[in-house]
Amino acid sequence: MRRLLIVLLFLAGMAAVVAGAAAWWLGQPLRMASQSIELEVEPGTTPRGVAQAVVRAGVQTDARLLYYWFRLSQQDRQIRAGNYEITAGTTPRSLLQKLVRGEESLRAITFVEGWTFRQMRAAIAQDEFLKHDTAQMSEAEIMAALERPGVAAEGRFFPDTYTYARGSSELAVLRRALRSMERHLEQAWEQRTPDTPLKNVDEALILASIVEKETGRASDRGLVAGVFTNRLRIGMRLQTDPTVIYGLGEAFDGNLRRRDLQADTPWNTYTRAGLPPTPIAMPGKASLMAAVRPEPTKAFYFVARGDGSSHFSPTLDEHNRAVNRYIRGTP
Template sequence: MIPDLFHRMQKVVRRLLIVLLFLVAVAAAVGGAAAWWLGQPLRMSSPSLELEIEPGTSPRGVAQAVADAGVQTDPRWLYYWFRLSGQGRQIRAGNYELTAGTTPRSLLQKLVRGEESLRAIIFVEGWTFRQMRAQIAKDEFLKHDTAAMTEAQIMDALGKPGLAAEGMFFPDTYTYAKGSSELAVLRRALHAMERRLDEAWAQRAADTPLQSPYEALILASIVEKETGHASDRGQIAGVFINRMRVGMRLQTDPTVIYGMGEAFDGNLRRRDLQTDTPWNTYTRAGLPPTPIAVPGKASLMAAVRPEPTKAYYFVSRGDGTSHFSPNLDEHNRAVNRYIRGGN
């Protein structure tokens, strides 16, 4: 009786061991297949795909969005992977670029880390705010939330009510995620200019006639527009500082052109110099009321720490450089030589 029972128990144990070994083998095979799949590049409908994940999207919805974007895989497998990884709820909303070689494992890492695809927009030194807005308007990846806004409304939205937009946005390259707002990009450029201006103002010459950082910004914008050659920047700033010290009018053509706005046809005439506007530094003394463009870092530094010079005048030589003169007689001779072609 007892031996029979013992033999039956042995058979049961052997069967259980067989089943257990089978299950272990199956689990190992499934685990191996899963590990293999997680490391294999996903098939895609094109070498580069754009994936947009909206805020609040569930892991299942993310998996479906990946498939809808052009990844040729069953979204259920991605969903199971997201769930089993324990990171499905850590996926961040945003705009992503999926490239050839992306695996399920690297895909999840990208989504959890929020490694969004970034675009770039460039603001150039010497641009006006109108030119910046035109650059923004033609960028297809930005959300155009300022298109219907006036300059004043934009500055209100940026927390600078009553401040002119001209010159307030630092020229640089700004990266952003697809779908970012125009205001977000402008806010970064605004803060960058504030930092740069503060840094420059802290290094101003002790005897500068400039009364505020904003005056430094205005002068820097004029230097930016007058500079044909980088090496002349410091002397040009020095000329304007010399004029300010003795009460001379700045008499700089770029301010006149700015004041003319869209009426400027490319030719500056004598009557234009005599037509008064708030920016005409031939008819009005001192600095104009606002900057006339965005200055770069070098122009900001030139405005606050100009190169010492005895010059009060300068004229273009025609090769990008300027000839500087300490008095009007020498200046007139330089004008005759370089502008009128005299000897």
């Protein structure tokens, strides 16, 4: 009987030692090959496979220990597929919590105000962490996939920073940007001035894109919108260079010539009255609001001063004097 008691005490002591060692190990930072490690857990991966993937990624521990921990925690079947970032200081306990909660590492991509859809696609193509599922798709195919068939892509995406999990679809990011623009556009349209010459939200988006490209200084945005609004009211041509440049497309070499102003395209607001058929860039929230609530002004003209600001004129004579002063350098 005494021998049995001794054996039982010994086993209890060993169990306590093992339990203590396990508790200590669970709270210790895992050794890693680098300060930050990318871990991909594919759908359907077994708990043992997850433990092995952690070690292959660069965590310097025994995969069997991780697997036993996953099993003993009784959370092994709750581990979620995804892309994770394991950083220095991560313990076995915090690693499992991250995997069970699905705390994926997030990346970010920024779409800049004033960018064209072509520039936006170039940024997407260069992002190494996105799944490039639109690379071989045309603009029309992309819009159809986004459930907007027949709608031009230009200007339809809101410029902002979007976070996503590594391996996310390009279409998923585009869909978020599309819906964000639609929300901002509707909100702006609800706040439009009663006497706006704009007929619908599409025209507001087009005008906002022009305002975005024509504004050199944020404080001038409302007046720029006011000038174009005044012109639309009386049927005067907008005569804005950014629309001509957009119409030239890849043929534009950075130097806008007189012959370019005379070359008719659907976007040439020197040769055609009214708004162009599509936006010419992605407008931000401020430009959307300026388009629907322009600053009251008697000006019909403006010219860049050369410091980012513009000089606004109510008459052509005053405008010509401003052009002589700021462009030609003559009094």
